[in-house]
Amino acid sequence: MTKCNKISYNKSMVKDLKEKLNNLPTSSGVYVMLDEMGEIIYIGKARVLKNRVRQYFNSPKNLTDKVIAMVNKINDFYYYVTKTEADALVFESNLIKKHKPQYNILLKDDKNYPYFRINKHQKFPKVEVTRRLRKDKSSYFGPYMGGVPMSELQKLVHEGFKIRTCNLNFDKIPKNHRPCLNYQINRCDAPCIGAINSEDYRLKIEEVIRFLKGETANIEKLLEDKMVVLAENEMFERAIEIRTMLGIVSKINERKLTALAKNIDIDIFTFSTDGINRVVNHLVIRQGRMQGGENINVVDCISTENEVLSTYILQHYQSVEIPDEIITTLPDEDLTALNEALIETRKKRFNILSPKIGFRRGLVEMSEQNGQEYLAKFIDRIKIKADMTTGSAELLGNYLNLPYIKRMECYDISNISGVDKVASMVVFINGEAEKSHYRRFKIKTVEGANDFASMKEVVSRRLDRLVAKDTDDSFGSTPDLIVVDGGKGQLSYALDAMEERGLNIPIIGLAEKNEEIYLPNDSEPLIISKRDNALKMLIRMRDETHRFAITYFRSLHNKNSLKSKLDGIEGVGTKKKAALFIKFETVSKIKKATVKELMEVEGVGKVLATEIFEYFNNTKEVKSNEI
Numbered sequence: 001m002t003k004c005n006k007i008s009y010n011k012s013m014v015k016d017l018k019e020k021l022n023n024l025p026t027s028s029g030v031y032v033m034l035d036e037m038g039e040i041i042y043i044g045k046a047r048v049l050k051n052r053v054r055q056y057f058n059s060p061k062n063l064t065d066k067v068i069a070m071v072n073k074i075n076d077f078y079y080y081v082t083k084t085e086a087d088a089l090v091f092e093s094n095l096i097k098k099h100k101p102q103y104n105i106l107l108k109d110d111k112n113y114p115y116f117r118i119n120k121h122q123k124f125p126k127v128e129v130t131r132r133l134r135k136d137k138s139s140y141f142g143p144y145m146g147g148v149p150m151s152e153l154q155k156l157v158h159e160g161f162k163i164r165t166c167n168l169n170f171d172k173i174p175k176n177h178r179p180c181l182n183y184q185i186n187r188c189d190a191p192c193i194g195a196i197n198s199e200d201y202r203l204k205i206e207e208v209i210r211f212l213k214g215e216t217a218n219i220e221k222l223l224e225d226k227m228v229v230l231a232e233n234e235m236f237e238r239a240i241e242i243r244t245m246l247g248i249v250s251k252i253n254e255r256k257l258t259a260l261a262k263n264i265d266i267d268i269f270t271f272s273t274d275g276i277n278r279v280v281n282h283l284v285i286r287q288g289r290m291q292g293g294e295n296i297n298v299v300d301c302i303s304t305e306n307e308v309l310s311t312y313i314l315q316h317y318q319s320v321e322i323p324d325e326i327i328t329t330l331p332d333e334d335l336t337a338l339n340e341a342l343i344e345t346r347k348k349r350f351n352i353l354s355p356k357i358g359f360r361r362g363l364v365e366m367s368e369q370n371g372q373e374y375l376a377k378f379i380d381r382i383k384i385k386a387d388m389t390t391g392s393a394e395l396l397g398n399y400l401n402l403p404y405i406k407r408m409e410c411y412d413i414s415n416i417s418g419v420d421k422v423a424s425m426v427v428f429i430n431g432e433a434e435k436s437h438y439r440r441f442k443i444k445t446v447e448g449a450n451d452f453a454s455m456k457e458v459v460s461r462r463l464d465r466l467v468a469k470d471t472d473d474s475f476g477s478t479p480d481l482i483v484v485d486g487g488k489g490q491l492s493y494a495l496d497a498m499e500e501r502g503l504n505i506p507i508i509g510l511a512e513k514n515e516e517i518y519l520p521n522d523s524e525p526l527i528i529s530k531r532d533n534a535l536k537m538l539i540r541m542r543d544e545t546h547r548f549a550i551t552y553f554r555s556l557h558n559k560n561s562l563k564s565k566l567d568g569i570e571g572v573g574t575k576k577k578a579a580l581f582i583k584f585e586t587v588s589k590i591k592k593a594t595v596k597e598l599m600e601v602e603g604v605g606k607v608l609a610t611e612i613f614e615y616f617n618n619t620k621e622v623k624s625n626e627i
Contacts, residue, residue: 017077021057024050028088029081030095035404036075039480042103042302043095045088047333049079067302070103073404085333086340093314093341098473100429102406105301105308105315114150115142116212118205123170123198124191125205127157133321140321141212145284145292156245157211158182159226160219161204162189185238186226213263214287216249223249252289260288260359265323268363269313271298271305272371277382280312281371283363286323293367295374297382299390306330310338317342326352327360389431392537396481399526399534400519402506405480406430409462410541411494412485413443413454414549421446423458424549427474428541437474440552455484456493463501479505485542487511487525491518510542569615571608579603580612591616 029049033042046052056063056071063071082088096104117130119138129150133140144150157163165182173192182188189196189204196204211219223242230239260266266285271278278298284291298308309330322342330338331354339352355361375382397405408428415421421443427434441461446453459482465475482498482505484490491509498505508526509518515535516525528535572580583601584590590598590612598609 017057017074020077021054024053024079025081026050027081028083028085029079030088030092031077031079032095033070033074033101034076034078035073037404037480038076039404039406039478040099040101041073042070042101043092043099044303044307045085045092047085047088047337049081053077053079064302066103070302084340085337086344089310089314089337089341090345093311093318096311097315097318102430103302105298105303105311113143113145115140115144116150116153117141118209120202120205124164124201126165127154127163127208129154133319139209141209142286143284143291143320145294152245152248156219156223156248157208158187159242159245160211160222161208162187163204163208164188164191166192168192212287214289216253220246220249260285263287264325266325266327266363267323268367269309269326269328270364270367270371271309271329272368272375273305274372274375274379277375277379278308279371279374280308281367281374282316283367283370285363293370295371295378297385299382299386306334310334313338314341314345317346322346322348322350324350326350327363328352328354329364330354387533388537391431392533393428393431395532396534396537399517399528400481400506400508402481407477407479408481408483408541409479410483410485410545411455411458411462412542412545412549413451413458414546414552415443415449415454421449421454422549422552423454424545424552425458425462425474426541426545426548427479428537431537433541433544437477438548439474440548451486452489452493455486455490456497459484459494459497460500463498463503467501467503481505482507483538483541484509485512485545487516487518491520495520510538512542515539569612571611576601576603576608 026048028045028047030043030045031049031053032040033044035041044052056067056074080091082091114129114131115133117128117138117140118125119128119136121137130140144153158165165188166180170192177192179190179193179195180188183190183193183195189201191198191201207218223246227239227242227246230236230242264285265287268281268283268285270281272281273279278301280296280298281293282296283293296312301308303311309328313326313328326342328335335352335354342352343349353360355364393405393408397403406429410426410428411423412426413421413423423441423443425439425441427437429437439462441458443454443457445457462475465472466478470476482494484494484507486509488509491507494509495507498507507520510516511518511525515530515538516527517535517538518525530536579601580590580598584593593613595606595609595613598604598612599606601609604612
């Protein structure tokens with residue numbers, strides 16, 4: 001993260017917006033700032049729109065360099081009026097999630113922590129690990145954010161309570177079924193063979209639930225008894241494993257917070273800064289025990305401390321269950337708005353508070369201390385990440401004379417001798433991969449291995465969807481830069497596709513041999529040092545595009561190879577092809593299969609199995625040659 005020099009304030013821009021600023025309403029609402037390209041760069045909520053928006057323009061004295069830099073990019077703004085501040089907070093959060101503005105804090109959707117899931121509606125329930133909470137009437141325990149690994153906790157449950165780990169369908173167990181190894185080593189009670197009935201098994205599940213809620217006495221005794229038996233039978237390695245598990249139980253007990261009720265769930269959120277870098281610390285308490293925590297870097301966000309906390313907490317609970325209590329440092333008016341917004345979105349009652357004294361105030365101070373320690377220890381890591389992402393995008397913009405690069409799209413073609421031609425589109429936003437926006441294409445109009453024409457087709461199809469204002473989040477977004485994998489040829493054809501549609505989007509080609517950057521209408525490539533972060537980011541994006549294209553090509557090629565190989569066998573239609581593919585997955589495995597193994601496929605009898613075997617092994621041809 002590069003520290004900016006003092007930035008001058010653009011007064012002429014304020015003059016241009018003066019009439020619009022004077023007409024702002026005094027109600028609550030959401031305001032949206034736009035740059036000269038019409039791109040959204042910041043979204044904010046306000047208790048009083050007139051006061052909040054005018055603060056950016058009336059006096060620069062109290063604004064930070066980062067806020068001034070954002071204000072200088074503002075070319076226009078619009079706003080939405082809401083009934084309450086809580087409505088504004090919810091609306092702001094939804095808009096931020098949709099548009100991902102450069103200067104807003106964002107919560108990554110793919111960062112989900114693990115939970116234990118127990119579906120008590122099953123005949124013999126399992127204890128599963130999941131990262132997705134569903135409204136399926138199952139019981140969930142977590143999240144687990146560090147300290148004791150989930151894998152170790154899962155071993156504890158299976159070792160102590162002997163719960164099944166298999167995926168058996170208990171309504172369709174064969175008569176000759178044999179139990180697995182877990183039964184042999186006394187880690188499962190084998191309900192699959194009736195070694196335990198459903199009533200006794202459910203009692204064990206209730207014990208597991210009590211353990212996951214914090215009661216450890218029962219599992220300690222079970223493990224201690226098992227360790228003694230193993231030692232007496234000179235099974236010392238297994239006994240040592242149990243001793244290790246008992247150590248984990250001790251760690252769990254050490255996390256007990258004695259001043260809290262044993263069954264309470266609490267989340268704590270605080271904000272820390274060293275004047276330049278900022279971080280949100282989140283601590284998790286479940287069943288009265290400290291479960292773990294995380295630190296979230298607040299990069300390139302211009303919001304105030306209270307705005308950051310409110311927005312982050314609301315975003316966090318869009319996909320995560322709300323605990324009994326939320327503790328933070330927000331003032332009363334922001335707490336009230338956040339409380340109303342959370343109740344509206346999640347339909348659940350809970351307590352939210354900002355404690356000033358007592359044990360809960362101590363939890364706030366613990367969270368703040370964790371945030372400060374993180375800033376002190378990992379400041380270099382924060383800087384490196386910023387340099388590799390937003391910093392790299394800014395640096396690339398300088399090289400290409402572009403004022404702003406947020407969304408970059410990269411394209412690659414993949415095929416073998418013109419067969420199964422595919423293309424990939426990879427998207428980077430603020431220098432980081434945005435995998436939900438990746439797209440892939442089958443080449444439809446190009447004959448043979450013509451990468452130039454294939455590139456033109458793909459870019460044409462993508463831009464057609466942009467012109468049509470496609471509702472797809474990715475195709476409907478305008479890129480700030482298009483990168484094609486290749487040199488002058490690929491770039492020229494992609495540029496033709498763009499010009500034919502009357503568009504003027506910055507575009508470059510990246511030639512892999514010497515990592516040269518080709519620009520339109522420029523015969524000489526732009527050479528950037530291979531140690532430069534801007535080029536490193538382009539290479540990362542190009543390599544990711546290549547990987548995504550190759551993965552799609554292999555998948556398509558394998559399916560088509562299977563289809564074409566089987567087309568020559570009489571009696572193998574669409575359904576039997578699908579059945580063979582489900583059973584064997586690849587052509588090579590079908591080739592290696594015996595007649596007996598082929599007969600295991602639904603709809604394949606001995607005659608057809610023999611026909612398939614002879615087709616792939618050329619046994620008929622061999623016999624005829626011998627004659």
